[in-house]
Amino acid sequence: MMRTALTDLLGIDAPLVGFNRSPGVVAEVSRAGGLGVLAATAYTPEELDAQLTWIEEQVGGRPYGVDLLVPGKTAPGDPADLVASLRAQIPDEHVRFVDELLARYDIPAPARPRHESPELIANLDPSGVPALLDVVFAHPVALVANALGTPPPTLVDRAKAAGVLVASLVGKPEHARRQLEAGVDVLVAQGTEAGGHTGTVATMILTPEIVDAAGDVPVLAAGGIASGRQMAAALALGASGVWCGSVWLSSHEDITPDAVKRKFLTATSSDTLRSPARTGKPARQLRSAWHDEWERPGSPSPLPMPLQPMLISDAWSRIDEAAGNGHPGATALESFFIGQVVGGFAELAPAGEITRRIVDDCVARLQELRTLT
Amino acid sequence: MMRTALTDLLGIDAPLVGFNRSPGVVAEVSRAGGLGVLAATAYTPEELDAQLTWIEEQVGGRPYGVDLLVPGKTAPGDPADLVASLRAQIPDEHVRFVDELLARYDIPAPARPRHESPELIANLDPSGVPALLDVVFAHPVALVANALGTPPPTLVDRAKAAGVLVASLVGKPEHARRQLEAGVDVLVAQGTEAGGHTGTVATMILTPEIVDAAGDVPVLAAGGIASGRQMAAALALGASGVWCGSVWLSSHEDITPDAVKRKFLTATSSDTLRSPARTGKPARQLRSAWHDEWERPGSPSPLPMPLQPMLISDAWSRIDEAAGNGHPGATALESFFIGQVVGGFAELAPAGEITRRIVDDCVARLQELRTLT
Numbered sequence: 001m002m003r004t005a006l007t008d009l010l011g012i013d014a015p016l017v018g019f020n021r022s023p024g025v026v027a028e029v030s031r032a033g034g035l036g037v038l039a040a041t042a043y044t045p046e047e048l049d050a051q052l053t054w055i056e057e058q059v060g061g062r063p064y065g066v067d068l069l070v071p072g073k074t075a076p077g078d079p080a081d082l083v084a085s086l087r088a089q090i091p092d093e094h095v096r097f098v099d100e101l102l103a104r105y106d107i108p109a110p111a112r113p114r115h116e117s118p119e120l121i122a123n124l125d126p127s128g129v130p131a132l133l134d135v136v137f138a139h140p141v142a143l144v145a146n147a148l149g150t151p152p153p154t155l156v157d158r159a160k161a162a163g164v165l166v167a168s169l170v171g172k173p174e175h176a177r178r179q180l181e182a183g184v185d186v187l188v189a190q191g192t193e194a195g196g197h198t199g200t201v202a203t204m205i206l207t208p209e210i211v212d213a214a215g216d217v218p219v220l221a222a223g224g225i226a227s228g229r230q231m232a233a234a235l236a237l238g239a240s241g242v243w244c245g246s247v248w249l250s251s252h253e254d255i256t257p258d259a260v261k262r263k264f265l266t267a268t269s270s271d272t273l274r275s276p277a278r279t280g281k282p283a284r285q286l287r288s289a290w291h292d293e294w295e296r297p298g299s300p301s302p303l304p305m306p307l308q309p310m311l312i313s314d315a316w317s318r319i320d321e322a323a324g325n326g327h328p329g330a331t332a333l334e335s336f337f338i339g340q341v342v343g344g345f346a347e348l349a350p351a352g353e354i355t356r357r358i359v360d361d362c363v364a365r366l367q368e369l370r371t372l373t
Numbered sequence: 374m375m376r377t378a379l380t381d382l383l384g385i386d387a388p389l390v391g392f393n394r395s396p397g398v399v400a401e402v403s404r405a406g407g408l409g410v411l412a413a414t415a416y417t418p419e420e421l422d423a424q425l426t427w428i429e430e431q432v433g434g435r436p437y438g439v440d441l442l443v444p445g446k447t448a449p450g451d452p453a454d455l456v457a458s459l460r461a462q463i464p465d466e467h468v469r470f471v472d473e474l475l476a477r478y479d480i481p482a483p484a485r486p487r488h489e490s491p492e493l494i495a496n497l498d499p500s501g502v503p504a505l506l507d508v509v510f511a512h513p514v515a516l517v518a519n520a521l522g523t524p525p526p527t528l529v530d531r532a533k534a535a536g537v538l539v540a541s542l543v544g545k546p547e548h549a550r551r552q553l554e555a556g557v558d559v560l561v562a563q564g565t566e567a568g569g570h571t572g573t574v575a576t577m578i579l580t581p582e583i584v585d586a587a588g589d590v591p592v593l594a595a596g597g598i599a600s601g602r603q604m605a606a607a608l609a610l611g612a613s614g615v616w617c618g619s620v621w622l623s624s625h626e627d628i629t630p631d632a633v634k635r636k637f638l639t640a641t642s643s644d645t646l647r648s649p650a651r652t653g654k655p656a657r658q659l660r661s662a663w664h665d666e667w668e669r670p671g672s673p674s675p676l677p678m679p680l681q682p683m684l685i686s687d688a689w690s691r692i693d694e695a696a697g698n699g700h701p702g703a704t705a706l707e708s709f710f711i712g713q714v715v716g717g718f719a720e721l722a723p724a725g726e727i728t729r730r731i732v733d734d735c736v737a738r739l740q741e742l743r744t745l746t
Contacts, residue, residue: 002745002746003744003745003746004745172641173642192575193574193575193577193578199643201642201713201716202564202565202566202576202713203577204564204577204597204598204603204606205566205603205642205714205716205717208602208603208717209642223575223577224575224577225577229609229610229611230577230578230581230610232609232610233606233607233609233610234606235609235742235745236602236605236609236742237603237605237606268546269545269546269578269582270545270574273573340574340575340578343574343582344581365609366609366742369609369739369742372375372376372608372739373376373740
């Protein structure tokens with residue numbers, strides 16, 4: 001048992017948030033005394049309803065949260081036919097580059113015919129947001145987070161009315177001020193060492209900066225936290241808790257393909273990079289032959305979001321499928337979003353065990369610190 | 374008073390090392406209960422002897438240290454005429470680029486005729502090392518550090534014979550293993566957020582990695598540490614102390630030009646970058662128009678060390694001189710090595726006061742952490 005502003009707000013045993021797209025991870029983190037938060041950016045309303053119902057069956061009344069992608073502005077295309085109008089903006093040079101890259105690595109043609117990723121379409125089209133929010137607020141969620149940027153009033157107002165906490169990720173003090181004005185209840189200071197979309201400022205510097213900017217609003221540290229020592233360090237920096245993302249990719253319950261997880265288990269902390277070559281925005285991921293190809297002199301620059309993910313979505317389905325079959329070229333290209341903590345992955349473990357290990361080791365480390373003064 | 378493996382080794386009050394090229398900073402850190410370490414890569418033996426004698430007069434028997442650049446290998450030129458043979462390797466394109474850049478920013482010609490920086494020549498020529506080591510070991514230094522790479526046997530053997538501790542900076546666990554084999558007594562885990570030459574791994578991840586690799590050898594955390602909260606976090610990560618560099622550039626005693634210090638005082642934590650455009654190796658520094666120019670499409674790539682510093686040494690003398698006179702173009706270009714902690718610089722303060730503030734706040738933060746469990 002630990003006590004911080006976050007545990008008081010949520011009534012949880014330990015100030016640890018586990019952020020993951022796998023409902024199994026979310027449930028296990030909440031069951032182990034933390035707060036599981038489902039990354040729900042890829043679901044239809046019906047799918048999300050089913051996932052949240054399943055999580056509730058597992059957690060026995062313990063709190064959990066949801067992370068949504070609620071776009072503040074629409075994508076730069078014709079709303080009448082958004083996907084086609086965006087696709088028309090992709091240069092032929094880029095299409096040829098990706099086709100040639102896949103051919104050179106001998107990646108097999110897709111088993112199923114080419115199709116637009118449903119996740120991608122959902123993220124481009126904000127018209128589906130109200131129905132998703134209806135689902136979220138029909139469930140007893142304790143916290144909603146917004147995946148990218150300042151949460152819009154449509155999210156904040158409904159959350160306040162429902163008594164649900166709103167959390168938001170920030171990578172700079174300037175961002176914190178905007179989020180506080182928008183009414184967020186919890187700020188997540190995400191350092192550059194985190195997986196996925198990150199800024200350039202490290203957790204060691206960003207966390208106290210955001211704590212100082214946040215006033216009474218609790219701050220969670222994110223990026224670089226996968227052990228009890230790192231959790232204790234985050235608390236020393238002034239955080240009221242930690243937001244862990246990457247560490248769950250070393251859990252059994254995580255749904256990331258085995259071919260990716262195997263690469264994670266042998267990676268070092270120097271094997272990630274912050275690159276726009278996957279989403280069009282700088283995101284930390286495992287360095288692979290994919291990045292070497294995009295960084296080679298003469299390669300085109302990655303397109304802006306959402307064009308880059310549209311360009312490569314089909315390519316990645318093919319790479320993931322082939323890597324799953326042990327294909328050497330696909331295995332060389334294979335990658336996924338991950339933070340620098342990947343260097344500490346030694347073996348896969350149950351998510352509940354990972355949660356308890358981090359918290360127990362943090363408590364032990366805090367006890368050890370008492371001997372220094 | 375705090376107690377760790379480092380304070381036990383050195384007999385100091387607080388496990389804080391202050392690394393700086395200004396003898397005044399070094400003396401004040403040691404006087405305030407930490408360990409001042411002089412960055413002595415730019416001195417002749419006579420100058421170094423004078424600096425160490427002066428420091429000893431200030432510290433009244435308290436321990437201090439010295440950081441040297443002892444090259445493991447010689448520069449890639451003709452030893453008979455090293456500087457000329459290296460200069461011949463600098464492409465004309467690069468010379469023209471720098472000349473054109475200075476002209477475009479209207480940087481005045483140097484007040485004195487063009488000359489080779491003595492610091493540069495000293496660093497290129499390893500033949501002066503034995504005389505420098507003679508000076509160091511004739512003084513009662515408590516610790517010697519090696520500025521770049523694994524300390525060679527010539528340094529380690531003399532230090533062991535004299536009962537002087539050897540410290541070394543590492544940016545990856547692999548480096549730690551090499552340093553431990555070389556016989557270092559203290560490892561400094563330097564995260565990417567640090568100023569100067571750094572790797573890519575953040576302090577939050579690197580520190581526990583190096584602690585685990587180091588066995589009984591004490592580890593200091595470097596990079597991102599300029600406050601008591603950050604020092605407490607480093608101790609939570611398992612470090613036996615902290616190695617602070619950037620924070621002293623906000624001290625009165627630091628000899629960095631005022632034009633640079635003024636830019637530091639208004640910078641944010643996002644205003645640094647890790648760039649080879651100054652030394653030829655990736656080094657964190659304040660982003661300025663200098664970096665914008667080198668990163669512009671069509672600009673030449675920076676040369677490898679030591680050619681890049683030879684190329685630009687004279688240009689930087691001119692920029693520093695003109696910026697000191699308030700010249701707008703020079704002020705736009707002006708920069709120096711600094712870590713992401715620069716975002717926290719609010720005003721200049723005495724180095725002793727900075728030392729006491731960090732240590733006192735660390736002790737207070739460690740006390741506060743007792744209430745969490």
